[in-house]
Amino acid sequence: MSRKQVLRSEPGRASRPSPLADDTGCPILHVDMDAFFASVELLERPELKGTPVIIGAPGARGVVLSATYEARRFGVHSAMPMTRARRLCPQAVVIPPSHGKYSEVSRSVMEIFHSITPEVEPIASDEAFLDVAGAQRRLGSPARIAQMIRAEVAERHGITCSVGVASTKFVAKLASRHCKPDGLLVVPADGVVEFLHPLPVAALWGVGERTEQALVRLGIKTVGDLARVPPSTLQREFGAVGAHLAALAWGRDERRVTPHTPDKSIGAEETFPHDVDDPEAIRRELLRLSERVAARLRAGGHVGRTVSVKLRRADFTTINRSRTLREPTDVAKEIYATACELYGAAGLARVRLRLVGVRVENLRPASSATRQLGLGERETGWREAELAMDKAMRRFGPEAVRPASLVRPPFDGTDL
Numbered sequence: 093m094s095r096k097q098v099l100r101s102e103p104g105r106a107s108r109p110s111p112l113a114d115d116t117g118c119p120i121l122h123v124d125m126d127a128f129f130a131s132v133e134l135l136e137r138p139e140l141k142g143t144p145v146i147i148g149a150p151g152a153r154g155v156v157l158s159a160t161y162e163a164r165r166f167g168v169h170s171a172m173p174m175t176r177a178r179r180l181c182p183q184a185v186v187i188p189p190s191h192g193k194y195s196e197v198s199r200s201v202m203e204i205f206h207s208i209t210p211e212v213e214p215i216a217s218d219e220a221f222l223d224v225a226g227a228q229r230r231l232g233s234p235a236r237i238a239q240m241i242r243a244e245v246a247e248r249h250g251i252t253c254s255v256g257v258a259s260t261k262f263v264a265k266l267a268s269r270h271c272k273p274d275g276l277l278v279v280p281a282d283g284v285v286e287f288l289h290p291l292p293v294a295a296l297w298g299v300g301e302r303t304e305q306a307l308v309r310l311g312i313k314t315v316g317d318l319a320r321v322p323p324s325t326l327q328r329e330f331g332a333v334g335a336h337l338a339a340l341a342w343g344r345d346e347r348r349v350t351p352h353t354p355d356k357s358i359g360a361e362e363t364f365p366h367d368v369d370d371p372e373a374i375r376r377e378l379l380r381l382s383e384r385v386a387a388r389l390r391a392g393g394h395v396g397r398t399v400s401v402k403l404r405r406a407d408f409t410t411i412n413r414s415r416t417l418r419e420p421t422d423v424a425k426e427i428y429a430t431a432c433e434l435y436g437a438a439g440l441a442r443v444r445l446r447l448v449g450v451r452v453e454n455l456r457p458a459s460s461a462t463r464q465l466g467l468g469e470r471e472t473g474w475r476e477a478e479l480a481m482d483k484a485m486r487r488f489g490p491e492a493v494r495p496a497s498l499v500r501p502p503f504d505g506t507d508l
Contacts, residue, residue: 123268129194140185145187146178147187192387208222221349358394362449389422390458394422400452402451417430
């Protein structure tokens with residue numbers, strides 16, 4: 093066999109890198125958890141393994157956050173409206189999301205990645221790029237490191253991930269997608285074109301539905317078809333995007349793994365099962381969202397100065413309001429108080445709302461922020477109390493400690 097052979101690890105089967113698979117010059121790994129939210133939920137519901145399961149808000153306005161591969165065979169996928177998912181797979185079990193559990197497992201998985209290399213670029217809670225060039229002397233070839241990561245994730249958490257190994261980020265991400273679930277795929281540096289050109293043109297980054305339709309109208313259906321079109325023609329038809337696509341068609345991707353990319357903002361939003369015009373119910377949801385955002389700020393070591401609310405009316409008109417605080421914060425009580433003031437100032441009392449959201453922006457490291465008390469002002473101790481709540485929830489679960497007004501069932505929706 094040629095040195096261009098692609099190494100594949102069969103899904104669900106342990107594998108060792110083949111000596112025939114040449115991963116020289118392939119230091120980029122893309123690690124993607126398999127059906128992450130669903131996999132985490134099944135750890136507590138093992139009787140559902142091997143069956144169609146959908147994670148998402150059960151109401152008519154909910155969307156699919158995750159689905160097992162058994163459900164995906166029926167056409168269910170993330171971001172799909174729940175009503176359509178239930179029509180496609182009526183036998184599926186629907187589980188409301190538990191964001192606290194996912195965050196906890198995500199943090200632990202990222203710790204595994206950072207134990208391999210400091211060059212880690214998370215791009216979601218369930219996937220990341222790693223540059224393992226500096227770890228090879230200590231841990232072995234990229235393919236061996238990829239297998240080590242898969243084994244560690246499975247042993248520590250009982251869930252699986254798929255890993256693509258390649259010379260660039262773009263090809264590594266494609267590789268991880270092609271070996272799902274529970275697989276490993278190495279695309280040798282001199283086998284990139286052989287791997288890319290048979291793929292549908294929609295596989296390229298930047299090719300959305302409209303761009304794909306435009307390319308198909310020009311007779312371009314595969315990446316290979318695209319590669320044979322002169323770059324000047326693509327640039328004339330699609331502008332700067334055309335030059336980008338021409339480069340990707342030949343596997344050229346100059347972007348490096350960028351670790352420690354700071355979050356620009358942290359937020360959460362909820363779509364109500366039914367339009368709501370009760371200010372008390374809306375404020376209660378703002379409290380729930382403020383608690384969630386503050387916990388994520390503290391977990392990430394952030395504080396922020398600007399609090400904003402998103403208020404979507406029943407007619408889909410969306411109103412955004414924001415306020416910059418005197419001092420940065422990660423305290424839910426302060427975020428909630430500001431969110432309520434913004435809601436009140438928007439003049440939407442008794443106006444039916446479809447969705448509400450809370451976001452904190454202008455982030456900075458919590459370690460760099462100092463609290464300046466005003467004359468005669470006393471430290472409230474709210475932050476210490478919320479840190480104690482964080483500790484209790486990590487030990488006993490996300491529902492262990494809640495404000496009394498949130499004891500009633502929550503509206504389940506989508507984290508941003």
